Amino acid sequence: xxxxxxxxxxxxxxxxxxxxxxxxxxxxxxxxxxxxxxxxxxxxxxxxxxxxxxxxxxxxxxxxxxxxxxxxxxxxxxxxxxxxxxxxxxxxxxxxxxxxxxxxxxxxxxxxxxxxxxxxxxxxxxxxxxxxxxxxxxxxxxxxxxxxxxxxxxxxxxxxxxxxxxxxxxxxxxxxxxxxxxxxxxxxxxxxxxxxxxxxxxxxxxxxxxxxxxxxxxxxxxxxxxxxxxxxxxxxxxxxxxxx
Amino acid sequence: xxxxxxxxxxxxxxxxxxxxxxxxxxxxxxxxxxxxxxxxxxxxxxxxxxxxxxxxxxxxxxxxxxxxxxxxxxxxxxxxxxxxxxxxxxxxxxxxxxxxxxxxxxxxxxxxxxxxxxxxxxxxxxxxxxxxxxxxxxxxxxxxxxxxxxxxxxxxxxxxxxxxxxxxxxxxxxxxxxxxxxxxxxxxxxxxxxxxxxxxxxxxxxxxxxxxxxxxxxxxxxxxxxxxxxxxxxxxxxxxxxxxxxxxxxxxxxxxxxxxxxxxxxxxxxxxxxxxxxxxxxxxxxxxxxxxxxxxxxxxxxxxxxxxxxxxxxxxxxxxxxxxxxxxxxxxxxxxxxxxxxxxxxxxxxxxxxxxxxxxxxxxxxxxxxxxxxxxxxxxxxxxxxxxxxxxxxxxxxxxxxxxxxxx
Numbered sequence: 001x002x003x004x005x006x007x008x009x010x011x012x013x014x015x016x017x018x019x020x021x022x023x024x025x026x027x028x029x030x031x032x033x034x035x036x037x038x039x040x041x042x043x044x045x046x047x048x049x050x051x052x053x054x055x056x057x058x059x060x061x062x063x064x065x066x067x068x069x070x071x072x073x074x075x076x077x078x079x080x081x082x083x084x085x086x087x088x089x090x091x092x093x094x095x096x097x098x099x100x101x102x103x104x105x106x107x108x109x110x111x112x113x114x115x116x117x118x119x120x121x122x123x124x125x126x127x128x129x130x131x132x133x134x135x136x137x138x139x140x141x142x143x144x145x146x147x148x149x150x151x152x153x154x155x156x157x158x159x160x161x162x163x164x165x166x167x168x169x170x171x172x173x174x175x176x177x178x179x180x181x182x183x184x185x186x187x188x189x190x191x192x193x194x195x196x197x198x199x200x201x202x203x204x205x206x207x208x209x210x211x212x213x214x215x216x217x218x219x220x221x222x223x224x225x226x227x228x229x230x231x232x233x234x235x236x237x238x239x240x241x242x243x244x
Numbered sequence: 245x246x247x248x249x250x251x252x253x254x255x256x257x258x259x260x261x262x263x264x265x266x267x268x269x270x271x272x273x274x275x276x277x278x279x280x281x282x283x284x285x286x287x288x289x290x291x292x293x294x295x296x297x298x299x300x301x302x303x304x305x306x307x308x309x310x311x312x313x314x315x316x317x318x319x320x321x322x323x324x325x326x327x328x329x330x331x332x333x334x335x336x337x338x339x340x341x342x343x344x345x346x347x348x349x350x351x352x353x354x355x356x357x358x359x360x361x362x363x364x365x366x367x368x369x370x371x372x373x374x375x376x377x378x379x380x381x382x383x384x385x386x387x388x389x390x391x392x393x394x395x396x397x398x399x400x401x402x403x404x405x406x407x408x409x410x411x412x413x414x415x416x417x418x419x420x421x422x423x424x425x426x427x428x429x430x431x432x433x434x435x436x437x438x439x440x441x442x443x444x445x446x447x448x449x450x451x452x453x454x455x456x457x458x459x460x461x462x463x464x465x466x467x468x469x470x471x472x473x474x475x476x477x478x479x480x481x482x483x484x485x486x487x488x489x490x491x492x493x494x495x496x497x498x499x500x501x502x503x504x505x506x507x508x509x510x511x512x513x514x515x516x517x518x519x520x521x522x523x524x525x526x527x528x529x530x531x532x533x534x535x536x537x538x539x540x541x542x543x544x545x546x547x548x549x550x551x552x553x554x555x556x557x558x559x560x561x562x563x564x565x566x567x568x569x570x571x572x573x574x575x576x577x578x579x580x581x582x583x584x585x586x587x588x589x590x591x592x593x594x595x596x597x598x599x600x601x602x603x604x605x606x607x608x609x610x611x612x613x614x615x616x617x618x619x620x621x622x623x624x625x626x627x628x629x630x631x632x633x634x635x636x637x638x639x640x641x642x643x644x645x646x647x648x649x650x651x652x
Binding site for chain 2 (some may be wrong): 096229
């Protein structure tokens with residue numbers, strides 16, 4: 001009897017250890033549904049909804065590069081000319097009509113219409129570590145639940161409870177907690193076949209603080225595109241040839 | 245127009261690459277402003293000859309376009325002041341080419357060049373100092389220039405030849421000058437170094453530093469030393485007769501001085517932020533200069549109605565004295581404290597600028613709301629201080645505005 005209990009306990013422990021070892025691989029697999037490896041340019045459309053009605057629509061072009069670097073070009077009429085550079089835990093913003101990139105803190109990065117962190121951060125593997133804490137069914141899909149903690153100070157969310165489809169590691173849901181450990185947003189993901197492979201086509205962010213608010217981020221296009229390293233220099237933001 | 249040859253030079257070099265389709269954007273703005281005059285100011289009798297204290301309506305359209313490497317921003321503006329004929333102006337804010345020649349990054353044309361560190365006053369903006377405290381200024385006006393830049397991932401060098409062949413002009417920003425900037429990023433710290441030469445100021449050199457301390461806090465400081473500077477003051481101060489038949493302001497060349505600024509900001513998770521900034525501008529008036537101007541204005545105002553003294557001469561001289569306010573920093577020593585709230589749609593800000601040496605202050609409050617393409621903002625600014633303080637002498641007490649912007 002005690003031998004059987006010990007055997008089961010040992011088996012559970014080994015399984016948990018196996019999951020723990022697999023967390024980076026799971027995150028990498030989940031990341032691949034949002035951003036395939038390498039440098040890319042991603043066009044996104046953001047709809048900010050209030051009580052189910054469209055309040056604002058925003059468009060962004062994001063140049064993403066391995067090493068946690070991205071340049072966000074704001075394309076909507078009310079934001080045209082704004083640019084943001086995110087390089088690791090460091091952030092700079094260029095406002096139109098000023099000619100001067102300014103440093104912003106991680107908290108300032110979160111301000112504004114739609115958090116540029118939500119738009120430009122498309123991977124978890126480089127920023128988070130954690131463990132598998134169980135299995136749950138979300139939206140009828142059997143999922144692995146991961147408890148992730150930020151490994152860097154500059155990320156938008158200090159803690160994430162991430163649900164990945166057990167069979168495919170597709171992202172299904174993510175509960176996003178800010179530094180005060182308040183649940184700020186719940187993200188759900190739509191995965192569809194695009195260009196011959198399954199990719200996240202939509203991320204829906206339900207605001208958990210202002211319950212009537214919801215943000216829908218649609219990934220309109222993804223193309224391989226590598227910008228020279230010098231364009232990720234903050235002072236380059238004031239040049240108009242960022243994307244050429 | 246000095247910009248056109250610069251653009252032509254870039255185009256002639258064949259360095260304008262083929263790129264995307266033209267991009268256009270723009271904004272319509274309507275900004276009514278109510279101005280309350282300060283009748284107790286000794287300058288009050290001169291204010292009607294100026295724009296001070298007049299209600300006004302400003303309407304403008306700003307258009308930006310980008311085609312290949314050519315960028316353009318222009319503004320057409322109409323301003324109707326109470327009791328005056330409307331004025332209509334057209335302005336090319338920017339018209340420039342950012343391009344590469346032989347692998348090097350060049351800029352030709354009129355471009356906004358901001359190099360400074362800080363929020364309200366940026367000493368390192370040596371090519372064009374931008375008055376950050378003006379109400380409802382949305383897009384600055386660039387400077388005609390040729391610039392060469394070199395970048396690595398964490399460092400940048402810029403050499404600017406501004407206002408080519410202009411020599412020394414009426415305004416410092418229009419002067420021909422040669423400027424150099426060095427920038428370096430070291431993890432969470434930015435370092436800036438600038439140097440500039442112009443006939444007006446001789447050599448200027450400065451350093452700036454900006455560090456993000458943690459998720460919420462950043463600190464910054466910068467300083468600029470200059471070989472010499474121009475100082476403009478009312479020549480009637482100390483004169484036996486307090487009236488002049490024409491513009492009494494005289495400009496003199498003074499020696500070396502410095503501009504210094506330091507500050508920090510905190511931004512919380514809730515969107516609430518605080519900013520404190522203090523600065524010193526050695527080119528601005530001292531509190532004693534304002535006290536002298538106040539004494540002159542009192543003496544001039546006392547002549548109103550005096551036998552044999554034309555009222556127009558008195559009010560004209562008082563009006564000339566309001567030119568003392570036409571400077572980025574009205575007083576040398578300044579402290580700004582700013583509270584702000586930034587949410588997804590609503591923004592609010594309240595700040596106070598204090599000039600501790602003369603006890604003056606400027607209080608500004610604003611609330612704004614952003615919709616999809618529409619943004620409105622209401623705000624007010626109040627000038628306060630003892631009668632001989634700069635902001636107490638200003639013949640205007642309050643400005644209130646409502647700005648509506650529609651983006652297309």
